[in-house]
Amino acid sequence: YLKLRYLMEQGCIFVGHGLRQDFATVNLVVPPHQILDTVEIYHQPGMRYISLRFLTNCVLGRDMQQDVHDSVEDALAAFELYEKAVEWKSAGIFDLKLQEIYSHGQKNDWKLGI
Secondary structure (H helix, E strand, O other), X not given: OHHHHHHHHOOOOEEEOOHHHHHHHOOOOOOHHHEEEHHHHOOOOOOOOOOHHHHHHHHHOOOOOOOOXXXXXHXXXXXXXXXXXXXXXXXXXXXXXXXXXHHXXXXXXXXXXX
């Protein structure tokens, strides 16, 4: 908690997936301008939120969390997803790619390997 609070007070930007829940768990309120949350970046209003594992598989082309949950792997995947979103937005194709992700997920009942 103290390390997170120190980083927040220093103005650090937090990148992750589902950070609202993580911060609530440690009882820390982080200003919205310091949060880059891939669960929100890759979300269409009125639609379901997409899991980190599904996004990593669909966007980055690799599977993760196959046996054991690894918070470092989660953090790296979230950062790579953020970088990909920035790349797609600067190319003007983010909305199209997000629609493709949702279409793929709905068609395959949000299961991997299909």
